[in-house]
Amino acid sequence: MAEFFDRLDDKHIAMIEKQPVFFVATAAQDARINLSPKGYDAFRIIAPDRVAYLDLGGSGNETHAHLAADGRITLMFCNFDRPALILRIYGHGRAVLPQDPEWNDLAAQFELFPGTRQIFDIAVESVQTSCGWGVPFMDYREERVILKKAHAQSDPQEWVTKMQGRTRSIDGLPTRPTDRYFDGS
Numbered sequence: 293m294a295e296f297f298d299r300l301d302d303k304h305i306a307m308i309e310k311q312p313v314f315f316v317a318t319a320a321q322d323a324r325i326n327l328s329p330k331g332y333d334a335f336r337i338i339a340p341d342r343v344a345y346l347d348l349g350g351s352g353n354e355t356h357a358h359l360a361a362d363g364r365i366t367l368m369f370c371n372f373d374r375p376a377l378i379l380r381i382y383g384h385g386r387a388v389l390p391q392d393p394e395w396n397d398l399a400a401q402f403e404l405f406p407g408t409r410q411i412f413d414i415a416v417e418s419v420q421t422s423c424g425w426g427v428p429f430m431d432y433r434e435e436r437v438i439l440k441k442a443h444a445q446s447d448p449q450e451w452v453t454k455m456q457g458r459t460r461s462i463d464g465l466p467t468r469p470t471d472r473y474f475d476g477s
Contacts (some may be wrong), residue, residue, distance in 0.1 A: 297419040299340040304419055307367050308337065311379055312432045315368040316345075316412075318358035323463040326354035331435055336401045341416045343367070343381060344398060348407040348439055349455055349470075355412060356387045356468070358462030365414055372432075376424035387416035390472040394453040408445025409455060440476070448473035 297304070308314075316334060319325045334346040345367075347355065359365060364383040371377040387410045388398050398411050443451070456469045 294420055294422045297421075299416055300337060300343075300381070300419055301340070305337055305340075305420070307371055307377060307379055310373075311369045311371070312435075313369075314345075315334070316355060317366045317368070318355050318362070318364065319466055320358040320361035320463075323358065323361070323461065324354075328355065330438070332405065333403065334405075338401065338413075343359060343383075343416060344401065344411050344413065346402045346405065346408060347350045347387075347410045347412060348405060348443060349409045349412070349451070349458075350439065352462055353409075353467045354460050354461050356410060357463075357465035359385045359387060359412065360467065361465050365412070366412070370427045371424055372427060372430035376427060378422045378424040378427065380420045380422075381416055381418075383414045383417045383419065386411050387411075387468065388413050389468060389470050390474075392427070404474040404476065405440050405443070406474060407440065407446070407451070408474040409470045439453060444476060446473070448475070 313329055313331050315327060316327055317327045328346060336344050338344055365383055365385040367381040369379045389410045398413060429472055451473045458469055459467055
């Protein structure tokens with residue numbers, strides 16, 4: 293049975309902190325629904341009603357475009373161990389880029405990886421838990437290092453130029469490009 297909460301509580305936070313992967317879903321009118329898995333140590337609970345995650349350059353920038361157009365976002369965490377549990381965070385988010393005034397305060401919450409593009413800052417509107425009885429048991433082995441490695445091997449100016457050219461989603465919605473390359477040090 294699903295239960296709803298106004299904010300994250302200590303049990304929610306403990307469950308989230310154990311998960312090596314989470315999922316992000318966004319949508320905008322007349323655009324595709326975007327659903328992406330996220331790994332690495334890229335998620336932070338800023339407060340019971342505010343969370344954030346670090347975003348690396350990847351295949352597109354759909355989350356940014358959808359949040360700029362609509363703002364709605366859903367994050368999902370699945371417990372692949374015991375107890376069975378699914379936790380969803382519903383909220384409104386926005387992209388914070390290195391050139392934004394609030395970047396330094398928010399970025400201080402994270403280790404910036406090579407290829408860091410932006411941080412998504414999310415106001416938690418509600419939290420839902422459900423049984424998760426259909427989620428399989430799975431064992432975590434290790435992170436994939438390929439994305440970080442690819443970004444670390446990039447020429448910083450070429451990387452920024454490439455990101456500067458990504459100003460539209462796959463459905464043509466506008467995005468704001470980052471103006472800085474982080475080498476992870």
